Amino acid sequence: xxxxxxxxxxxxxxxxxxxxxxxxxxxxxxxxxxxxxxxxxxxxxxxxxxxxxxxxxxxxxxxxxxxxxxxxxxxxxxxxxxxxxxxxxxxxxxxxxxxxxxxxxxxxxxxxx
Amino acid sequence: xxxxxxxxxxxxxxxxxxxxxxxxxxxxxxxxxxxxxxxxxxxxxxxxxxxxxxxxxxxxxxxxxxxxxxxxxxxxxxxxxxxxxxxxxxxxxxxxxxxxxxxxxxxxxxxxxx
Numbered sequence: 001x002x003x004x005x006x007x008x009x010x011x012x013x014x015x016x017x018x019x020x021x022x023x024x025x026x027x028x029x030x031x032x033x034x035x036x037x038x039x040x041x042x043x044x045x046x047x048x049x050x051x052x053x054x055x056x057x058x059x060x061x062x063x064x065x066x067x068x069x070x071x072x073x074x075x076x077x078x079x080x081x082x083x084x085x086x087x088x089x090x091x092x093x094x095x096x097x098x099x100x101x102x103x104x105x106x107x108x109x110x111x112x113x
Numbered sequence: 114x115x116x117x118x119x120x121x122x123x124x125x126x127x128x129x130x131x132x133x134x135x136x137x138x139x140x141x142x143x144x145x146x147x148x149x150x151x152x153x154x155x156x157x158x159x160x161x162x163x164x165x166x167x168x169x170x171x172x173x174x175x176x177x178x179x180x181x182x183x184x185x186x187x188x189x190x191x192x193x194x195x196x197x198x199x200x201x202x203x204x205x206x207x208x209x210x211x212x213x214x215x216x217x218x219x220x221x222x223x224x225x226x227x
Contacts, residue, residue, distance in 0.1 A: 036218075045218070103156040
């Protein structure tokens, strides 16, 4: 069975500082990896995904994540955060057979001015 | 292209009542998944429907049920509501066959049980 661990439930950071949201997964088969973002009072939106190929994937708003197979991690990073990045971020994994998506418990990123 | 639409957005029920939530997927998406989101438990998978058949099921009691219609619209029902059922219920649609697991979410139905 697959599982996803997001070690940090909350990450406070000042504007323009760098941030890393950690995600580790467990799976016995090859997986796809995702980061979703949820802004207040909204549903989840896909931020970025790793399906295959380059292990470094980027989003249009400056986030990036790197798939590390040996460490079974898919940490999310941004070199300089904005107030508007305040949201909850969910890491998710799906295996390549069932397509079933399993989510982590989420990390609330709070950006302060 | 319209996104995933969930109705109602907000509702309040009392213990023992039942509730039905509706989800209209993105046009062309034939798979619909339901998730329960609570502050303590995060996102918990309820079930997935594809072509009117339940394809996957999470670990929820039988009070939680769902169905999918021929036009891919889906409903979920919770009977004999309990206080702990208060949550944001999220619906997501996808296109199986792409084998990516990517989901497109609606804004959710927030259920409060008093």
